[in-house]
Amino acid sequence: MPRLDVALDLRLLVRVLRNPQQLQDLSPREFSRAIDAAEQSRLLGWLLAHADAGQVSPECPQWLNDRVTTARARAREYERSIRWEIDRLNRAFLGVGFRWVLLKGAAYVAAALPPGRGRRVADIDVLVPQEHLVKAETALREHGWEFAELDAYDARYYREWMHELPPMVHSERRSVIDLHHAILPQSSRLHPSSARLLERSIPISDDVRVLCPAHMVLHAAAHLFHDGEIAGAIRDVVDLDGLLRCFGNDPEFWSDFVREARALQLTRPAYYAVRYADRLLATPVRSDVVSETSAWGPVSPVRWLMDALVEKTVHGRGTPAAALALYIRSHWLRMPPFLLLRHLLRKSVRRS
Amino acid sequence: MVAKQLIWTHYDDGDEWVVYDPFSADIHLLTASARLLWTLVSDEQPHTIHDLVVTLAAELGRSPDDELTAVTRETLSSMDRAGLLRPMPS
């Protein structure tokens, strides 16, 4: 008997990502498949936000109604959960006397940005001044967070080669905080100034701060094209699209974006962000920005290879080798070459 | 300062209170005294530990001693950690 096909319908998901108005035309079965694919790609919030824009048909079968109720409840709970953790973080850092800035997903939720809607956030990433790192750790420990138990190898990897300290896990709630003093690893070739990021950060409420829009977009781009795991790729591209659409209406944003890309030495990620947001999701980007950033791209062969790899990986059509190739590239940018093989080999041994 | 969104439940067969905080999604069981303490601090005014202990002692028919003070401090700290009380803005 042939194997049952139980795969998620990622192709359907990408189709609606590119054309959200198609959501209204989906059959009940297709809509439930889209929900499942979105949930596993951590895009449930995105899907529900765009589905709500249309009408729920009165002929909708009860089972689909119930599925949607469940999906909405999940998305609401994801947001509540992270907002609560941010609140507890704010409580822990009350009176520490230094600026701290939320990064990535937690920031999107805190600032009520489109990528934050119904967002499932795993770890909270926080940028703090390097000289206050110990104070930050102490404050967190006083409020119940402690370093996760790592074996000696991973602990060394974190401290020596990454820009992250080992994650801190809350003893009761099991929530995770990653403290950063820089947004890229110490071992990478690029060193965007943390001082500049902190200085231009924006207050949200209480002591909660997020990066300014240009920095937020550049960080998202650096995360997608410079480091990180491929599994999150679809969502990262959707995030970038959401941020660019949200900020792109403000003409000042684009001049900030170009200026800060230079100031932070993030011109290459800025190039990829503009190029792939346009090609994958038809994100509107101002034409003068496209031409300005096109000068920041790599030489042609590398660019075509990167194009092919990103398309394959994000569309889920790629072979595991293609995904691995992009992952290797990301790691290559982060670690000196002689260390690369050792770390990857060890990671793959651990997974099996 | 009090968390405004709390949902309190009380039944006639006892004097304990159950409180649900939609923000944390936590559920807590409070003794009558703890509930009383919470009510005292939820008027959005600053309070000293001393004042609270004196009021509690009078209401509970106890002496405002060191033990009551320690328990009061501990309970306030638990409520703070749980998010049932929020620090006043300075």
Place this chain on the structure above:
Amino acid sequence: MSPATRSILSLLGTRGVQVAIGPFLVHVRSELTGVRDYLERFYDDFPMAEGGEGHFDLAVVAGRGMRRWVRPQASIVINGARPFLPLPALLAGASMEWGMNWCVGRSAHHWVAVHAAVVERGGRVLILPAPPGSGKSTLCAALVCAGWRLFSDEFALIDPDSGRVLPIPRPISLKEASIEVIRRRDPQVVFGPEAHDTEGSRFVHMRPPSDSVRRADESARPGWVIVPRFMAGKPTTLERLPKAQALMQVTDQSFNYNYLGPKGYTCLAELVRETDCYRLEYSDLDEVLALLARVTAS
């Protein structure tokens, strides 16, 4: 089994089968004969149709590569996700129940779900909230053999709008000595074949009474919340449980009230308000059944 049912089940490996279990439509697919045998044995009197949709898409698939044939494995796939590690293919049928538990507990946020054994008599529901492994399934099976209608041995499903409890009658899972205990109490009871679960314990599934399955669409109001505790050798005691504590026990066993927000919590608070609440310790099934019959007679 009717020819219609047999013909529907033949679609398990392709389009799949839509089974109505309580308020849920479960779309089941599997290429493994173990799952088909299991459905034939336990679900033949459940409403079944051919179909490709429902509240949950539950598939039990063969292991990948070598593990399809050598020490064969099976995997549970729910709505495209694999929440469990692969298990021996022999357990493929039983795994349907574990998959269902996952679905009801984590994927049905239009009801409030509480881990509990639930039975009904005289139009009122008895809810026995307890963590998994606390012996509630044995007590549940004994109550059912004594004539109570089976709602569920795993979940109390409560409608947050009406406060009514919904039945989801399914096979009851029994372990180790409980198997003999129940068989002795009711020689008519129908068990599936015995197997060993992933922890090495003996287990069987007990067929739900046809009457309970037939009345799966009849909800009822809650009457009693009784927190049970099996204590070997101890006398049977029942004492009133202050409602604030009963609410803590009930919410402790609900892993989805937070998904319904204040509505979910209030549903459970009102459930406790409406019911008589007790704490129960027992070691002797006959005694506890008699006691429960007395307490619920009023």
